[in-house]
Amino acid sequence: MTHDTFTGVFPAMTTPFDDDERIDHDTLRDHAQRLETAGVDGLVPVGTTGESATMTHDEHIEVVETVVDAVEDVPVIAGSGSNNTREAIDLSERSADAGADGLLLISPYYNNPEPAGMEHHFRTIADAVDLPQVIYNVPSRTGRDIAIETAVSLASHENIVGYKAASGDLNRINEVIERTRSENFGVLSGDDALTLPIIAQGGTGCISVSANVEPERTVALVGAALENDFDRARELQYELGDLFRTLFVETNPIPINEAMEIRGIHSATMRSPLSPLQPEHRERLEAVLDELER
Template identity: 70%
Template sequence: MTELDLSGVFPAMCTPFDDDEQIDFETLRTDAQRLEAAGVDGLVPVGSTGESATLTHDEHVQVVEAVIEAVDDVPVVAGTGSNNTREALELSERAAEAGADGLLLISPYYNKPEQRGLIEHFETIADAVSLPQIVYNVPSRTGRNIEPDTAVSLASHENIAGYKAASGDLGQIGEIAERTMDEEFAVLSGDDAMTLPIISVGGTGTISVAGNIEPERTCAMVGAALDGDYERARQLHHELGPLFRELFVETNPIPVKEAMEIRGYGPARMRSPLSRLADEYREDLEGVLAELEGERAAVTDGGEPDTRSEADR
């Protein structure tokens, strides 16, 4: 298995669509370059935020290839999960062939396997594909929780390198971090509002939705927390708090794609059955984005603070 540093900020990228609902590859590449220039630690295309459920397998691979080609020096972790083990394996093999640096595998959804079935599912892919793999637990979407014993068992596999935590259960997440301390295994937040608490109990960073909109500030928050500067990290967490909330007023990625359009980063268009953000929420989202933009302008006018991590200073 190749080494992959799973610490820091990994934006869960959006997939932009044109007026005909075809993938807008030019905008996709530009967005990947914007995020790399902002200092993120990696990119995660074709996950839930990337609307993977509405992409064909060929489109899946094309998005991964486009992001890899667009960036110079950040790893690309491709979403390749499915509720069908054979399908997830095929997507994983194709992403590996395309040059992905790692894989993000959501737990099988809808069919609700038992814990032993989850272990078999993830180990089947890890046995076949020699890339670092992140197991993704989001029971609100899948209907099944990856229990701590299951996560700890999977951590012993040489190709299973991390766990994306989006259960909302900090006790469970902390237990997994605690019980895998002696493994080469990263626990990453999959919920922006939980990133700081998760780092405090042993997490290493975040696969972030908000990182698409405020990558510099998200990187500064995570970097401060990883450096042990919790006063600075808390300040940034609270600055970003309104954005965290607005990005989940409706199903992800509906709000974040609206925010991308407001900021001029890409179209808000989605493939059915997802729809545009309801009008009742847009004004509040615009207000939060304007306030963050104003704070950035005020800081810039007054002199840019040094938000780099200790290691980069």
């Protein structure tokens, strides 16, 4: 079976919590439906932005189930990665059973595998679970880059249809795009500020933090870029530039959760060890969001 690649805007969804740090499933459902109505191309729950690192496996699957049940016409790509291959397979199988349409798989963190181990990890999951899968390269969090050769090799697997690029290194990202052009394989920006240049080089869209709070503008930016209307895409990039920068003044997802609270979408409550946004950064974020509403 050959799966389609993912194209467009896929918000890396925040997870709403109540004051006791329990998952607020009603608000999560509303959040998913709001994003679908805004025109996004898919949803990505329980990734980094969704605080998956502080959830139990059961909670992880409950979030996937809520999002799947909430939407009608957009695919749900569940974060189901781990630094333990067996655990990643278990989470991926459970996500598939919960109704996920695809998987986002973080590269193994902390245990720092060599390229051969990295490739074996992703191939083993792809062999075990017949869903379209996006491998996720974010060395600032995992401590290990997915080697270009590894990404290119993995693109040949029929279930591995995408690469979330969050290394910040455009030269390396561009080489992955160039060398996988003949494969059924898309490169998605994992850094909002780099979405436009990545699409200009041949990327297929983004897994976006900013789309949680500004989904319509993000959809318009990516849509314009994919249609080669770069004049319009640049205008939108300039409009959103301050937001892109401000959402990363502290560790993601601290600023985006504060942004969601400022906009009245859900509480900024996060689970420890994440801490509230510093007051001076909140003031700046409020100003940026206010400017976007004018």
